[in-house]
Amino acid sequence: MEKFNPRKNKIVEKQGPKLWLAISPTLVFYFLYLFQINQFVTYLLFSDKATLNILLKAKQEGTDTCAGRYIYMHNLPSRFNDDLIKNCEAYIELRNKCNFLVNSGFGPRISNDDHNQTTQFLTTETGSWYSTNQFMLEVIFREKMRHYGCLTNDSSLSSAVFVPFYAGFDVRLFWGYNVKQRDELGEDLARWLSGRPEWRRMYGRDHFFVAGRVGRDFRRLSDQDSDWGNKLLRLPEFENMTMLSIETNSWSNEFAVPYPSYFHPKSEIDVKRWQRQVRMKQRRFLFSFVGAPRPNLKESIRGEVISQCLASQGKCKFLNCETNKYCGDPVKVMDVFQDSVFCLQPPGDTPTRRSTFDSILAGCIPVFFNRDSVYNQYKWFFPKDHTKYSVYISEEDVKIGKVSIENLLIMISEERILSMRNEVEKIIPKIIYTKPKVVGPDKIEDAFEIAMARVLERVSLFKMPRI
Template identity: 75%
Template sequence: MDKFNPKMKKIARKRAPNVLIDILPTPIFSMLFLLHINQIATYLFLSDKETLNISVNTKQGGADTCAGRYVYMHNLPSRFNDDLIKNCEAYIELRNKCKYLVNSGFGPRILEDDYNHTTQVLTIETGSWYSTNQFMLEVIFREKMRHYECLTNDSSLSSAVFVPFYAGFDVRRFWGYSVKLRDELGEDLAQWLRKRSEWKKMNGRDHFFVTGRVGRDFRRATDQDSDWGNKLMRLPEFENITMLSIETNSWSNEFAVPYPTCFHPKSRTEVKRWQRQVRMTKRRHLYSFAGAKRPQIKVSIRGEIIRQCLASQERCKFLDCNNQSRDCSDPVKVMEVFRDSVFCVQPPGDTPTRRSTFDSILAGCIPVLFTPDSVYNQYNWYFPKDHTKYSVYIPEKDVKNGKVSIEKLLASISEGRILKMRNEVKKIIPKIIYTKPGEVGPEKIEDAFEIAVARVLDRVQDMPPN
C-alpha cells in the first residue's frame, strides 16, 4: 500500500497547512520549494520500489520543527524485507500468516456483518478495524516510518537511523533448520551495515530496528541445532543497535513496544468516540479470561484460572481458545467479551507477555496480572509507573497454591477504585494503538509508534560520544 508508487500518475499529499503538493513521477529526484505566507515548507522526495525517504523541514517563525527528530531509513536490499514476505507461502511456519500482510500489515478489514453477532461491538462505521495478526509489527512499523513527518533522505541531518529489517519473518522461516542457515541473513545484514557511511558516525549506536517477535528468539545461547532461534542480537554489530520488540529479555539495548491490536484509527475524533463507547458500556461480567490451558508448561496457572472461572459462571466469562475452538480467532467475539467485563485476567502464555493484554485495555477492561514481567517490567514507555492505578496484581504462587479466590478478591474492590482504574485504562488506549499512517495536524495521535520513535531519539541523544 505505497501511496508514492511511481506507477501512479499523480500523488497529492498535504504536509503543511494550506499547502497541497502534486508530485509527478520522474526518473530523477524531485525537489519542490513552496512559499506560503510566513511558512516555508521544503520537500525532498526519493522514491523507488523498495522504500521512500522524505525530508521535511517546516519552519515556523524561523524554527525547524524537525530539529533533533530527523530519522534516516536505510534503503535495504529487498532480501532483508520485501522478499521475506513475498515468498512467505513457501515456508510452512509462515504460511498461515500470509493473509495478514494486506493493508500494510494491518490485515483484512473487519466487517462486523461478516460475524454472527446480534449487537454492534465495534465502531465499524469508521473503517478502522482490521483482523491484525500480533506478529505483523515490523511491516506496520515500516509503513508508519515511510510517513513519519521528520523522515529524511539526508543522513547527515538525522539523529537516528532506522533499519527496516524483517527479523521476525527471517527467524520464523527457518525454525528447525541448522543454526548456520538461521544466522545467515542476520550476518549478511551486519556486514552490509558496516560498509555504510551512516554506520561509521556512531558505530551503529544510533541505529534501531523493530521486530514482531519476542526478544529471546534472537538470543540463541549456543550453536546447537536443537537450540531456539538465531543469534542476531549476539552479533557484535547488533549489540550496538537498539531493538524494539513486543517482548524483551535483555535490558541493555532492547525495549518493549505494544503488540498490535485490531484498532487503527486515523484521527483523535475516532479515538475519543471509542473511548466514550467503552466508558459508557455496562459490563455484565465481573471478570473474564480468553485463553487455553498450557498443560505442557508445569508452572502455568492457566488451569487453575479456568477452574475458578468455570466455578464462578455467574460472574466470570470464559472464552475457550483451544485449537478446536474458533472463538478466539473472531476479533469481534474477543472484543465483545472484554468490553462486557470489568476485569480481564492476563496470565502468562508461552512467554510472560500477551497480545490479549492490549486487546483488553483497548476494550476498557482492567487487566489482572500475575507476574511483573507481563507488563510492569516491559512496557515502561507506555504505562504509568504506579501499576495500581490501572491494574490488579495477584502473585502467581498465590493462585497456583490455591491461596486466593480471584472472584472474591476482585469483588472486594470498591466501585470508587474501579471507576478510577477504568479512567486510567481509558487514558492508556491512544498510547498502545498503531494509527493509520500519514495523519498530520491537530488530529494526529501520539500513538505507540510516535512514542517509540521519540524515546529512541532521546536514547541516542543521551549516549556519550565515541
C-alpha cells in the same frame, strides 16, 4: 529630542548624540568582543555537520520543528525485507500469516456485513477496525516510518537511523535448520550495515530496528542445532543497535512496544468516540479469561485460573481458545472483553500477551500474575504506579490455592473500579497504531510516536559530551 534649559531660558537640543559619539569606540570594541566569544561558543556547540545543516535550514525557513528529530531510513536490499514476505506461501511456518500482510500489515478490514449484533463497536468506527495479526509489527512500523513527519533522505541531518529489517519473518529458519543457515541473513545484514558511511558515525549506536517477535527468539543460547532461534542479538553489530520488540529478553538494548491490536483509527475524533463507547458500556461479567490451558508447562497457572473461572457461577466468562474457533475472531474476542470489568492475563508461552492490549482497548481492567507481563516491559507506555490501572495477584499464591480470584476482585470498591477504568481509558491512545497517513491536527501520539520519541532520547544520551 528637545528639553528646556533654565539657564538660557529656551528649548535647546539634548546633548546625548555628542556623548554617544564620545563613547562609541569603546562600545563598538565591547560588542565586537562579545560577538567573537559568541561565535566561538557556537562553533564548539554546533560544529558537527548535521547540526550546522539544521541551523542553516532553521535560518532559511524559520524554526525547524524537526531539529533533533530527523530519522533516516536505510534502503535495504530486498532480501532483508520484501523478499521475506513476497514468498510467504512458500514457507509452511508462515502460511497462516500471509493473508494478514494486506493494508500496511493491519490485515483485512473488518466489515459489519461479516458479523451480527456483536459488531456493536463497529457501527460507530467502521473503517478503523482490522483483523490484525500479533506478529505484524515490522511491516506496520516500516509503513508508519514512510509517513513519519521528520523522515529525511539526508543521513547527515538525522539524529537516528532506522533499519527496516523483517527479523521476525526470518522465523522460517528458527527450527529444522542448522545454526549456520539460521544466522546467515543476520550476519549478511551486519556486514552490509557496517560498510555504510552512516554506521561509522556512531558504529550503530544511533541505529534501531523492530522485531515482531519476542526477544528470546534472537538470542540463541548456544550454537547447538537443537537450540531455538538465531543469534542476531549476539552479533557485535546488533549489540550496539536498539531493538524494539513485542517482548524483551534483555534490559540493555531491547525495549518493549505494544503488540498490534485491532483498532487503527485515522483521527483523534475516532479515538475519543471509541473511548466514550467503552466508558458507557454496561458489563455483565465481573471477570473473564480468553485463552487456552497450558498442560505441558508445569509452571503455568492457567489450569487453576480456568478452574476458578468456571466455578464462579456466572461471574466469569471463559472463551476457550483450545476448542473455540472464535478466539481468532476479533469481534468475538472484543465482545468478551467489553462485557467484563476485569480481564485475567496469566502468562502463556512467555510472560507477555497480545490479549493484554486487546482487553485494555476494550476498557477492561487487566489482572496480572507476573510482573514481566507488563510492569517490567512496557515502561514507555504505562503509568509507573501500576495500581492505578491494574490488579496484581502473585502466581505463587494462585498455585498453592492461597487466593480466590473471585473473592479478591469482588472486594474492590466501585469507586476504585471507576478510577482504574478511567486510567485504562487514558492508556488506549498510547497502545494503538494509527493509520500511517494521519498528519496535521488529527495526528495522535500513538505507540509509534511514543517509541520514536524515546528512541531519539536514548540516542541523544550517546551523543552527549563526556566531562
